[in-house]
Amino acid sequence: MFLATNKRGNVWLGAAGLVVNSKGQWLVVKKRYGGLHGKWSLPAGFVDGTETIGQAALREVKEETGIDCELIGMIGFRSGVIQEKVSDNMAIFLLKAQNEEQPITAQLSELYSADWLLPAELSNDAEASVMLREMASCVLEEGLKPIEDVDPGKIFGYSDYKLFFKKE
Secondary structure, three states: OOOOHHHHOOEEEEEEEEEEOOOOOEEEEEEOOHHHOOOEEOOEEEOOOOOOHHHHHHHHHHHHHOOOEEEEEEEEEEEEEEOOOEEEEEEEEEEEEOOOOOOOOOOOOOEEEEEEEOHHHHHOOOOEOHHHHHHOOEEOOOOOOEEOOOOOOOOOOEEEEEEEOEEO
């Protein structure tokens, strides 16, 4: 697996947004690239040097889905070490759509699709990312607790992997 360490160094910081609508559905995207190719995941990406991590989450949701949001709070943190070389970290934020009637416009250069799905649908979906399936069983409105016994599979080559969410 090629690691783009020349562009980002050996510590990566990403941001993701969990947008929940009034029906309890999550805004999810199906990726066209990388280890999440063909998988449902959260809109996410790397933090730019000119923005806060919260701003990055809002930007990524807007870029990938066209949905404008407001930030509610941080609900989780994922941290892993890829091939004992790269610290890969992502903060997950709870967001609220400014207008739930706003149509989704998937960024087709990076995504196959974007949709509103219920957590129960994602919890057993083989096309959902490991993180989404774990999140579906978590209390996302409360504090953070590390989940250390998760196996993300071998696709990324993590040598260390942790998720931070509060379990019921």
